[in-house]
Amino acid sequence: MKKLVLALVTAAAVLAAALIPSGPPVQAATPGFASAVSAIKQTSWQTNNSVNAIAIAGNTVFAGGLFTRLRQPGKLSGQAPETVRTYVAAFNRSTGAPTSWAPTVNGPVYSIAVSPDGKWVVIGGDFTVVNGLRRAKIAMFSVATGKIVQAWDPVFTARVKALAIYGNSVFIGGAFRSIDGVTRNRLGAVRLLQGDILPWNPNANNDVYAVDVADNGTRVFVGGPFSTINGKDHYSLAMLNNTTGAAFAFPAAAAIPKPTATCTTRVKDIDTLGDKVFVSNGGDGGGCYDGVLAAQVSTGKLLWQNKCLGATEAIKAIGNWVYKGSHAHDCTSTPNGFANGSGTHYLLVESAIDGNLGPWYPNTDANLKSTTKVGPLAMAGTDTDLWVGGDFLNVNGKPQVGITRFTNAPGGAAPGVPKAPTLSATTSGRVYVTYSDTYDLDNLSLTYNVFRGSLSVGSTKYTSYFWQARKSYQVVDRGLKRGSTYSYHIEVHDGRNIMKGATATVKIP
Template identity: 85%
Template sequence: MKKLVLALLTGAAVLAAALIPSGPPVQAATPGFASAVSAIKQTSWQTNNSVNALAIAGNTVFAGGLFTRLRQPGKASGQAPEALRSYVAAFDRTTGRPTAFAPVLNGPVYAIATSPDGKWVVIGGDFTTVNGIRRSKIAMFSVATGKLVAAWDPVVAARVKALAIYGNSVFIGGAFRAIDGATRNRLGAVRLIQGDLLPWNPNANNDVYAVDVADNGTRVFVGGPFSTINGKDHYSLAMLNNTTGAAFAFPAAAAIPKPTATCTTRVKDIDTLGDNVYVSNGGDGGGCYDGVLAAQVSTGKLLWQNKCLGATEAIKAIGSWLYKGSHAHNCSSSPNGFPDGTGTHYLLVESTINGNLGPWFPNTDANPKSTTQVGPLAMAGTATDLWVGGDFLHVNGTIQVGITRFTNTPGGAAPAVPKAPTLTATSSGRVYVSYTDSYDLDNLTLTYNVFRGSLNVGSNKYTTYFWQPRKTYQVVDRGLARGSSYTYHVEVHDGRNIMKGANATVKIP
């Protein structure tokens, strides 16, 4: 289970977060941002190639992918000495610096999971050796020591693409047809401590891209381009018994459209939190389903579905927010969503209550020379931070290759500086102060204060998304003396940051 380090928000914080997407957004609270983390990129080292998988254990973040080196924050290739890391690395959650964890692999990593007790980390991918020792597509390390667990050596016949851990079971998904010589078609499980094969055998007829376990351990969710589980129709998504592998009825899975001559979609990522499971999809073909759905674990019932276009590669639920990494280019189907033509929005957040877009708009790019060319590919986080991995080269317009992090450090992104107001004076002693709204990359509702000199003559709250056309509002200032001149400006407040606009002056005729 990739999220394994689950941190709880306080009841007050959960309530405050829940209020924002379920109705008109409210003013940001003290942190200066309205979701669990801000849109400000925090300092962390980089990789020299894509990060495909992330997992957290305590204060350590494990990353796996196609990279072979790490480099310092903000540095381009060749600007500073690089640290060798072959396809897997670990970072300090507090500083973003790499740890000494540096096993030597001979092939890429596509999946990482940490045990609920934080003691073990399991990696999966294409490798066949670790530190010169045979390991067939899967390996386990001690989190405390960073050492390979010598006696733990399941043999997986082909690529491991997904991992999840619950109790003493490691659930494995990928492209393989056997584990330890026994038939296991793309899904299987081994014991966490002993490493021996378990009878869990769901038998998928095509590759598995995502595996996660319900927080209570009673259900295992699997996704990918498969169409059957144990010979029965389960297209792209299934909910399985954690011991037998039998598929439960899962009504929400019907929301994923089956292939047509022009469209194919498949599950890319799965994340569970409480009694909810969140599922992301990516499609081939114009207008195919690329969005996210939420379902109830206990019943399998569909709760909501977001149909933004642009494949969703990674998701992470934190409190009342679902963070998503995608190459979304059209969310016009979502309330207040952006239409095609506003660019690619690689990082977004949705309400876990209804799937509507929330107040978090950092951005990455996608490396056009990478094998994937999609931007974000993996997410991991707690209540205080979110780590994102992928094939990107920049984050928020600055160099940051492969991996980045966002935290709940107070401050957040400041609103855009408001323009000077437009003033119209009348002989009756009135000034009509017209001003355009601003925007903020981690808030939706901002407070606009209009000042005549140092006197606040109008205060209003308005909700804006940065991709929307700017709106114009007006405040009327009365009782002014004829023949006198007055100066006005607008200040925009997001709960912590205040941005002051330029002055404008007018004379009363």
């Protein structure tokens, strides 16, 4: 049932409101959106197939995946010449245009990491040759020159799926069973500058999908479909010593359910920020855990867990927000969440403080002809921007294949245009102005101004999620002259953008 609120505006309030003019307000100090980035898709080139991994070094964005070509923004396949990029490419972070970096790689790329100093970029995947050189699933390049580091040549026996770099260590996860002929079951490490194998040997009994290092370097977090680390029970998630690979106690990992006859879930992505680590899951089976949890790095304690359904393939923490790429379809388990049947919400944001859904609702689709068919697959970002890769074909309803970006450029999405209000007049000189709320794709709280002509007769802020049924509110305008006709309209603003609705008129009987 729609909620009806009666807002009685006193004569004094009406007089004060008369000082507020109709039309766009003076530009607000706020950016026009409520999370770290807006829901507006910024211009960037596209790929011709899925993007599986993204990393950022300075003003360069590295992407890897299944693609072999790039094409201009807004162009469909065949509408413009395409630029050859075999499984890996780099983009200008400010413009979204491709750089000249164009290694020749002979197989898919599934992971990318850049060194904290921004000097080196490492790629991992299924390839065996890079720029004509033998490379067994992994290769390193200089960010400054774009050249492959020829002397850096670790040998892996199977897919490198996950990479993380800290100090002079490259932590690696995947499907391999050895590094340089030395047994390393799906987890291992090499030195960044030399490429030789390190003692780090957690020994996972199944594949590893995600690896990340705490910001202070003291913990390495790993996730995937494994069930043991060094022969001990650690289902799908573990917190490891950065030197020995020994597993620490990690109470938060108990929040991930172990396999049953109807549910198998596994960690898909991990991201650390400060003293928090965020972990996303994807499950098989109806109602199987697909959500995101947050834990404390220093203690391993569970801080919160969001249990939206629809596998979460990628996450990125920026400030107090955790952006997620998923095919979420049921978030009834979270406050103000959406029910099953409301559609698939491929891009969402959750509060890093409590896990509740936040104010960011752009959307993609999923390419049902791709190998993954899930939509977003990878995320990378900074304090000012977020890059998303995946198997999607459209972003916010417009063609954009494989990769897209969002920034904190002021403006954001505008609120929806409010409908004309419904008016009811009485012989006592009152008009009851009833209006419906609207929504904004990157704000929850919107200000609704009710105008009689150019005079504001009410201003109230309400919270709304776009998937909720629209709610109705009411303002009473008093002291009007009998026999006179008055016009009313609603203006909605988010701190920077303002939308004016149609006018309705009424005569006082």
